[in-house]
Amino acid sequence: MRVAKRQTNLLSDVELKHFVRARVPVAKSDGAGLTFTLSAAGTATWILRFSHGGRRHELTLGVYPDVSLTAARKLAASKRVAVQQGLNPAAERRKEKARKDWTVRQLIxxxxxxxxxxxxxxTQRSYGRNLKRIESGMGALALRDVSSADIVAQIERVKAGWVELFTLWCVLKAIFKHAAGKRLVDTTPCAGIVLDSIIGKRPEVKKRLMLTDEEIGTLMNAKMNPENLLSVRVLLATGVRASELFTALRENVYLDEARWHIPKSKTGPEMDIPLAPAVVDWLRQLDVLAGQSSYVLPARLRTRFERFDGDAHVSKDAIREAIDFWIDNHKPKIRRFTPHDLRSTMKSHMRKLGVARDISEMCLNHKLAGVEGIYDQHTYYDERRAALELWARFIATCQAGEKWNVTPFKKTA
Structure with a gap:
């Protein structure tokens, strides 16, 4: 049996121009599924009709005369090849359109x-903070329209320190790497950008301050209100982080056992801190001042209590602000310092007092480095108690303005 040959190239340029001038709606086939259509509004369009997966599909190839007859035939031929390879050009077009329509907000x-x-x-907290900045600054931009200039402008509009801007830069690179991985963009707009050229080189990291014996004595006798002075003394004597003190719950402070339990947090594992007698006394005073609050250092502003359903710890900046207020208004003979500098002060003086490095590090709840940190799981509680009691006696000597003449610390067997 003889099979009829499928006719192609049925249209001519002359016919197409005639259809357009006539402005009468038509649908004329050029063969092999390629169709020229003219709407009542006068819009001429090329349509490719094909079968895929047992279903009929249509794909718009372009508008005439922007896409000529010759160009339409070439496009149609390439799409038919794709169909023969098992692809659905119409579905691919829909996916491509969806990708092109994404905004930065959708990517975020x-x-x-x-x-x-x-x-x-x-990392979730720091990235989340910067994702909000990016969404606010460029969330409405179409993803494929974002340029390197938009990335630079986003970094420049944020007023923050070097470390925070570095984090913002890391987040920008991360989300556009994510976009490239999903083929939402062909190349990341972050490519080629040099952060140092935008915000300069990273400032030199501030060296931690070690207060001298005289400065420790000045601090221990500081003219602060009782809550602030007791808080500063506890920080200095225990070496805890300020966040561990202002979030401390009274139920975790066992004064009768001279022990303070610090739960696990992002800054370190859970830990029991042995308390020297002087520290127990300071915490007892704070316990009285805390009233009905669950916290060792309750909030001092009524609005903060109301915001946290009737109970809250003191603001994270309260101790730092108290130190700054004391220095600014009383002009003591002491260098400006932060609560964190009290940790470096304790560490440095402990070493001078003869406390072994591993004990002083564990007093600060630092993880031991390398193989030693992996295999040595001993908490050194008794050794830490001896070291912290020695340290408490030292700062008491500084408070009294006396010279230290005690035998250096010896690590117990």
Whole structure:
């Protein structure tokens, strides 16, 4: 049996021009599924009709005369090849259109859903903070329209320190790497950008301050209100982080046992801190001042209590602000310092007092480095108690303005 040959190239340029001038709606086939259509509004369009998966599909190839007859035939031929290879050009076009329509806001939402939950808690917080900045600054931009200039402008508009801007830069690179991985963009607009050229080189890291014996004595006798002075003394004598003190719950402070339990947090594992007698006394005074609050250092502003359902710890900046207020208004003979400098002060003086490095590090709840940190799980509680009691006696000597003449610390067997 003889099979009829499928006719192609049925149209001519002359016919197409005639259809357009006549402005009468038509649908004329050029063969092999390629059709020229003219709407009542006078819009001429090329349509390719084809079968895929047992269903009929249509794909718009372009508008005539922008896409000529010759160009339309070439496009149609390439799409038919794709169909023969098992692809559906119409479905691919829909996916491509969806990708082109994404905004930066949609990309951020997808990143928050798929990537953010896999990151560490602290990273989630810092990335989340900067994702909000990016969404506010460029969320409405079409993803494929974002240029390197938009990335630079986003970094420049944020007024923050070097470390925070570095984090913002890391987040920008991360979300556009995510976009490239989903083929939402062909190349990341972050490519080629040098952060130092925008915000300069990282400032030299501030060296931690070690207060001298005289400065410790000045601090121990500071003219502060009782809560602030007791708080500063506890920080100095225990070496805890300020955050561990202002979030401390009274139920975790066992004064009768001279022990303070610090729960696990992002800054370190859980830990029991042995308390020297002087520190127990200071915490008893704070316990009286805390009233009905669950916290060792309750909030001092009524609005803060109301915001946290009737109980809250003191603001994270309260101790630092108290130190700054004391220095600014009383002009003591002491260098300006931060609560964190009290940790470096304790560490440095402990070493001078003869406390072994591993004990002083564990007093600060620092993880021991290398193989030693992996295999040595001993908490050195008794050794830490001896070291902290020695340290408490030292700062008491500084408070009294006396010279230290006690035998250096010896590590117990």
């Amino acid at each position: 939402a997808d990143y928050e859903e798929k990537v953010i939950p896999t990151l560490a808690d602290s």
